[in-house]
Amino acid sequence: MGSQSHPHPHLNGDSNTHIPKKPKLSSLPSSLFTEAEIQNEFNHHDPTVARINNGSFGCCPLSIIQSQQQLQLEFLRQPDHFYFSELKPGILKSRSLIQRLINAHHLDEISIVDNATTAAAIVLQNIAWSFAEGKFNHGDVAIMLHYAYGAVKKSIEAYVTRAGGHVIEVHLPFPVNSKDEIVFEFRKALERGKENGKKVRLAVIDHITSMPSVVIPVKELVRICREEGVDQVFVDAAHGIGCTDVDMQDIGADFYTSNLHKWFFCPPSIAFLYCRKSPGCIDLHHPVVSHEYGNGLAVESAWIGTRDYSAQLVVPKVFDFVNRFEGGIEGIKKRNHENVVEMGQMLAKAWETNLGCPPEMCASMIMVGLPACLGISSDSDTLKLRTHLREKFGVEVPIYYRAPKDGEVDVVTGLLVMGSLVLFFIIEELCLVCSATLHGFATMNSQNQRRNKLQRCK
């Protein structure tokens, strides 16, 4: 278990971050994993691919997959018995473990859903009802970050805008240099939201944005929301558990969601939605309505019709797995962060570019500027490069396009967004692969440019 006490100042945007005790649940003597055992746990991964995109789909150890398959088989063997005797207690057990992990006060506050996208739909559908039922007025405001995840932005459009709400985006500078820049822009957006006597009904704040990838000082922003009279705050921590510190008392949001299949080794897919116990919270419903309707979101979410709930039932096994690493999830987080920063700095130095934000604003993902010679000038360029890296060099890594501002020339327009569960990768090896591939691409690109020039001359 994590016995180190050094705080991670970049997480939660607070230098007094308390690292909560994580429950140790394995009753067997848990010997730490050896490197060979870890290799085994992931030897179903395609060995020809360097996975530097853990942030999209996560990874799941073989022993967890096997536990999951066992549960699936148990269901198929005698589904009625499973439904009547195993399912509810299993989900309850998973919820209890998550409650303690994230320091929630009440078990009722923890619902298990498929993914953060579903959690967003639950919170936002509730907002839509509030508009439709006259609790909110037409034109009341929701605030979101400009860099909010695409699906969440669409969800806000589908439920808030459609129902008559007005959406204000917080424009973040990029590259970002300090959390004060974020706080400054957030306050500006809140001011706009409150103009003309409008009410700010909801603030949707990413804990860690995806593209670009930056740790947002959520604790401070939640505090500002309370000061400024924002009704409710929803923290979208798709990248949360296992990536950064997640403490519900510390962060203080009304709603908080995090995927467990990204950085917490669960199979696809499972997430939790935390709803702070309060009068407003009681009204949340899962959009897929079953006979459990009205029994509370947690109970509704635990039965949304016949389907495979096995990913939600392996959580205890995942806790056992995590506890076999030195320092448990705290240790994993710390090592991920240190390794990914080291990787990023090494590449930035080799390519003479920069990081996308200071190391203290990264968690388990980091952004590294790609050499300008690559000539990336659009989102589709980034997709092409990404495909090229995957197909020709076996490297899986997303790339973010940053449009140059007016007057900027020869600037970094493309950034690697690296996120890796660095359990067993050798850093130098990875960097070599990266350097080689990009050298190759740059050569190819300049060859193409020369050819195009020649053609135009003809």
Next chain:
Amino acid sequence: MASQSHSHLNGDSNTHIPKKPKLSSLSSSFITEVEIQSEFSHHDSTIARINNGSFGCCPSSISNSQQHFQLQFLSQPDHFYFSHLKPGILRSRTLLQSLINAQHLDEISIVDNATTAAAIVLQNVAWSFAEGKFNQGDVAIMLHYAYGAVKKSIEAYLTRAGGHVIEVHLPFPVNSNEEIVFEFRKALEKGKENGRKVRLAVIDHITSMPSVVIPVKELVRICREEGVDQVFVDATHGIGCTDVDMQDIGADFYTSNLHKWFFCPPSIAFLYCRKSSQCLDLHHPVVTHEYGNGLAVESAWIGARDYSAQLVVPKVFEFVDRFEGGIEGIKMRNHENVVKMGQMLAKAWGTNLGCPPEMCASMIMVGLPACLGISRFLIKSTTKSMIITSSGMQLMSLLAMGSLALFFMVEEMCGLVLGYFSWFCNHELPK
């Protein structure tokens, strides 16, 4: 392929049995009994499964295919996402389009289960109320015996948004289609009183408890005559249990699970939305970057999750084609077997069936002996029973049996059930 018509299905004696696509390119030798036993050897051998209607069953070769997809994803998820997922779901949708005789591929969306499909249709109705397209007090009709989750969904979306719900009271035991049609017309009349509009009719194709095949084709026709805006057929028990032909039935929305009677793993269902202007507005409640690209595309990506059950559909078609007559043959034999089982039990116990055989598909209801003294809802692990008060004010408790009778011996099954109940009769029920 089965050539006789199933006059009890769709409530129409001129039921056209659509051609089902035969996809196996291998020489089609039929599956043997030993192979079938092997496909289901993962089932608990100590349990007689007569409740196929709840959770269905999935052959091990399909489970293996599913695991193959799951591992493929885990091996390199980005590649899977960019190269395999969309084409895989498209392929499944295309097969389903042919199977149910839908005219446009856009009309077919794949979702988790019929419960999700109901939420999609009903959320749209809620928006129509909220946005003033419907007036407060406008009506939705549903059957009294509609599935619990659907009733709750109607409450959660329709009643909450200001709609008024009218239930069609069905007699039970039910003796003919005419009784159902009569009650339905009555409910429609009530719905249209005081100038109200009937915006939606939700009709089960086969009710669950009690289990009766509803004459949906005729009810849809009546809805059109009476100016009902839209008709949603909830055919949770549909594909593989009864005939499912979108042109024949004519509903606006139709959903059926594929994991109940069509051998898919848990869980997968389709939602058919007849191409029309209203259809464009349906959305999956879980919103992603695909929002606005049509329900089928939205449903094919609702965030990172396991889509493998949706990708094995082609394998399931191959499996089904290994039976004589394909899905038609399976349906026919299920129906015959379950009727035979039901009649045998009813005779042995001196009780009745819950409805005539022609109003059953792959499930049948048999009255339990009165000596059991069942006075409350009992749930057993192998059987389902419920209490229905008949018009004669007699409590009747019925066994609702549904079995994919692929390899069970009918006599063996009845022997089991008879034995169980004779034991029961000889013991006091706990108070």
